[in-house]
Amino acid sequence: MASTRSRGFSRRSLLATAGVAAGSGAITGFPTIWAQNIKNVTLRQFGTGVSNLNAVADKVKSDLGFTLSMTALDTDAVTQKAVTQPKSYDIADIEYFAIKKVFPTGVMQPMDAKKIKLYDKIVPIFTKGKLTPDSPIAQGTTPYSVGYVDGPNGKAFAKGATGWMTLIPTIYNADTLGIRPDLVGRPINNWKDLVDPAFKGKASILNIPSIGIMDAAMVMESLGTLKYADKGNMTKPEIDKTVAFLIDTKKSGQFRAFWKSFDESVNLMASGEVIIQSMWSPAVAAVRSKGIACKYQPLAEGYRAWAGGLGLAKHLSGLELDAAYEYINWYLSGWVGAYLNRQGYYSAVLETAKENMSADEWGYWIEGKPAKADILSPEGKVMEKAGAVRDGGSFNERMSRVACWNSVMNEDRYMIQKWNEFIAA
Amino acid sequence: MEMAIFVDTVLVAKEASPVVTRNKRRMRRFSIVPLLQAGPLAAILCVFLLLPMCVLVVVSFFDYDSVQIIPAFEFTNYTEVLGSAVTWRTYLNTFRYTLIVWAVTAVLGFTVAYVLAFEIRSRTAQMVLFLVCTVPFLTSNIIRMISWIPFLGREGLLNSALLKLGLIHQPLEFLLFSDFAVVLAYTHLYALFMVTPIFNTMMRIDRRLLEAALDGGAGWWRTLTTVVIPLSKSGIAIGSIFVVTMVMGDFVTVRLMSGGQSASVGLMISSQISSLQYPAACANAVVLLAIVLMMISAILRIVDIRKEL
Numbered sequence: 001m002a003s004t005r006s007r008g009f010s011r012r013s014l015l016a017t018a019g020v021a022a023g024s025g026a027i028t029g030f031p032t033i034w035a036q037n038i039k040n041v042t043l044r045q046f047g048t049g050v051s052n053l054n055a056v057a058d059k060v061k062s063d064l065g066f067t068l069s070m071t072a073l074d075t076d077a078v079t080q081k082a083v084t085q086p087k088s089y090d091i092a093d094i095e096y097f098a099i100k101k102v103f104p105t106g107v108m109q110p111m112d113a114k115k116i117k118l119y120d121k122i123v124p125i126f127t128k129g130k131l132t133p134d135s136p137i138a139q140g141t142t143p144y145s146v147g148y149v150d151g152p153n154g155k156a157f158a159k160g161a162t163g164w165m166t167l168i169p170t171i172y173n174a175d176t177l178g179i180r181p182d183l184v185g186r187p188i189n190n191w192k193d194l195v196d197p198a199f200k201g202k203a204s205i206l207n208i209p210s211i212g213i214m215d216a217a218m219v220m221e222s223l224g225t226l227k228y229a230d231k232g233n234m235t236k237p238e239i240d241k242t243v244a245f246l247i248d249t250k251k252s253g254q255f256r257a258f259w260k261s262f263d264e265s266v267n268l269m270a271s272g273e274v275i276i277q278s279m280w281s282p283a284v285a286a287v288r289s290k291g292i293a294c295k296y297q298p299l300a301e302g303y304r305a306w307a308g309g310l311g312l313a314k315h316l317s318g319l320e321l322d323a324a325y326e327y328i329n330w331y332l333s334g335w336v337g338a339y340l341n342r343q344g345y346y347s348a349v350l351e352t353a354k355e356n357m358s359a360d361e362w363g364y365w366i367e368g369k370p371a372k373a374d375i376l377s378p379e380g381k382v383m384e385k386a387g388a389v390r391d392g393g394s395f396n397e398r399m400s401r402v403a404c405w406n407s408v409m410n411e412d413r414y415m416i417q418k419w420n421e422f423i424a425a
Numbered sequence: 426m427e428m429a430i431f432v433d434t435v436l437v438a439k440e441a442s443p444v445v446t447r448n449k450r451r452m453r454r455f456s457i458v459p460l461l462q463a464g465p466l467a468a469i470l471c472v473f474l475l476l477p478m479c480v481l482v483v484v485s486f487f488d489y490d491s492v493q494i495i496p497a498f499e500f501t502n503y504t505e506v507l508g509s510a511v512t513w514r515t516y517l518n519t520f521r522y523t524l525i526v527w528a529v530t531a532v533l534g535f536t537v538a539y540v541l542a543f544e545i546r547s548r549t550a551q552m553v554l555f556l557v558c559t560v561p562f563l564t565s566n567i568i569r570m571i572s573w574i575p576f577l578g579r580e581g582l583l584n585s586a587l588l589k590l591g592l593i594h595q596p597l598e599f600l601l602f603s604d605f606a607v608v609l610a611y612t613h614l615y616a617l618f619m620v621t622p623i624f625n626t627m628m629r630i631d632r633r634l635l636e637a638a639l640d641g642g643a644g645w646w647r648t649l650t651t652v653v654i655p656l657s658k659s660g661i662a663i664g665s666i667f668v669v670t671m672v673m674g675d676f677v678t679v680r681l682m683s684g685g686q687s688a689s690v691g692l693m694i695s696s697q698i699s700s701l702q703y704p705a706a707c708a709n710a711v712v713l714l715a716i717v718l719m720m721i722s723a724i725l726r727i728v729d730i731r732k733e734l
Binding site: 080101201209256271273417425 | 489490505509511514515518574575578579580581598601602680683684685686688692693696697698699700701702
């Protein structure tokens with residue numbers, strides 16, 4: 001920066017000029033001709049810990065040349081920062097259910113699908129609304145329903161694919177209950193097992209209202225006490241009944257604790273305080289890496305899924321905007337995809353990720369085949385021994401059995417009030 | 426660090442009265458000097474205390490939806506806060522914690538301070554032992570709190586030790602993620618805030634008064650209740666203010682030590698903030714502020730700190 005200033009330019013004006021030059025149609029592939037200027041660009045990305053990986057920032061620096069600075073926050077804080085401090089970031093790594101709250105406030109700009117090279121290769125859940133043409137549409141805030149807006153300045157979500165995307169999907173998964181197979185002492189097949197009195201004082205549910213209420217709804221439906229029109233968009237009476245049920249369960253001493261962050265769930269499970277709980281896939285992997293048995297148990301009623309993506313801040317323009325598109329295209333090009341798949345998530349473009357994974361890794365993580373050799377984490381630690389099969393099976397088996405997506409309800413304010421009653425009860 | 430600042434305030438407060446009288450005399454001649462002296466503090470308090478408070482009060486009347494706050498003037502937030510049974514239950518729970526922690530830290534703090542001030546004769550030993558009390562404060566209070574979790578857990582150190590010794594046959598569940606755990610952590614975190622001011626006032630008690638009591642035929646208990654406790658009242662009051670305000674406003678300890686099972690007012694506010702319900706959080710904060718101020722003024726009514734110092 002000092003050298004640019006000594007030449008009499010401010011950094012931004014220099015970048016802007018370069019951006020105009022670059023925008024005039026010279027972008028063909030990376031590294032591009034403006035690779036010299038792009039070195040000065042710093043993109044500030046923030047998001048939840050799951051995909052804010054330092055390894056990605058390092059790889060961006062070496063592949064693309066510019067700097068990506070990352071901030072990791074918890075789920076609630078991400079939404080909060082996205083809305084209240086729109087100038088403090090360039091790229092938001094945010095979940096689809098949160099974007100339903102964030103995008104209408106106008107702090108972000110839609111992305112032009114034409115500039116996304118691998119757009120056609122993105123998993124159809126995001127671009128067509130269904131995994132396969134005949135798969136059912138799950139309840140909740142589906143990524144497709146909040147994936148598009150009408151035009152370059154749109155703030156309202158469009159009904160179908162318009163070519164103007166709110167987020168580029170990066171990472172998603174199907175969540176279920178985690179169990180300690182050594183301690184539960186019987187097969188676990190349904191969501192209702194979470195509230196089985198046999199596990200009194202040894203169960204946990206997550207205390208993030210918009211997600212926790214969905215897990216509770218899965219339990220309620222599994223028990224047969226309530227059938228929801230849409231678990232992702234409950235009516236007030238449905239919320240009342242669900243919360244009343246949760247309060248009763250809490251008062252009976254079913255729950256040992258409620259967790260809010262990833263590591264809390266790992267510690268609860270690893271220490272044996274809890275033997276059945278709502279869990280996230282990498283948390284299960286973290287428990288197992290300590291040599292403790294932990295299973296991500298597929299359940300008859302299906303999964304609760306979530307998806308995240310990268311979105312552009314409204315203020316991005318010129319060279320920085322180009323760099324952001326460059327980054328997103330790179331993100332989909334395979335290296336990150338393979339990295340995320342190896343952690344047990346799924347990447348948006350599976351084909352390119354496959355090229356960056358070994359046949360055995362691909363077989364284990366995506367096809368649900370038994371591992372031929374030890375399965376290593378991206379950091380090289382042994383995650384699974386040879387012969388292991390992924391809990392829940394292949395990508396298609398898992399993602400086709402999604403019962404609902406994480407969501408924001410119309411009665412959101414009411415739901416959060418009621419949820420707080422549950423926590424205070 | 427909190428400690429050092431605290432000791433400073435006590436010392437400043439102690440010096441205050443002669444300074445005030447001197448200033449009064451000087452004020453008649455150069456009225457600008459005291460203004461300048463008070464200026465920096467006043468400016469800091471205005472910008473960092475008064476202004477945010479005003480914003481807090483203003484926003485507490487705003488409306489909101491799931492993403493934004495809408496400037497308005499309505500009492501919905503207050504009616505929701507005050508009209509909800511959850512709020513009352515949460516306040517009751519917070520009061521309960523405050524009362525228990527206050528009682529425990531007061532007894533503990535008084536005892537430790539008494540031993541330090543009267544039982545330890547050597548000045549050096551006193552200072553060394555006092556510094557020993559502050560050693561745990563060299564680490565962050567989050568770490569001090571979290572380290573209880575592996576100790577108290579179902580398969581934690583304490584339970585496994587008791588099981589091995591054959592004292593119990595089932596792990597004690599109440600040790601962690603319970604009210605017991607919360608109160609224990611609070612006591613650990615805040616006892617020193619009681620010890621310090623009480624120790625401070627005890628050190629100022631004129632030893633001749635104790636000798637006089639002894640000469641007058643008063644026993645240990647009589648001396649304690651009629652001489653030491655009345656003369657330590659200001660220290661107890663200052664310690665109480667610290668403990669009460671910290672417990673009333675806390676949210677981390679309750680969340681971690683109760684495993685998210687119990688609620689406190691601070692936790693209620695923090696979960697409203699994380700759901701972007703700022704106006705509701707502000708209304709709650711205003712109510713909490715009012716209640717804590719009332720509690721402090723009640724303490725100050727019972728003990729005139731200025732006079733006692």
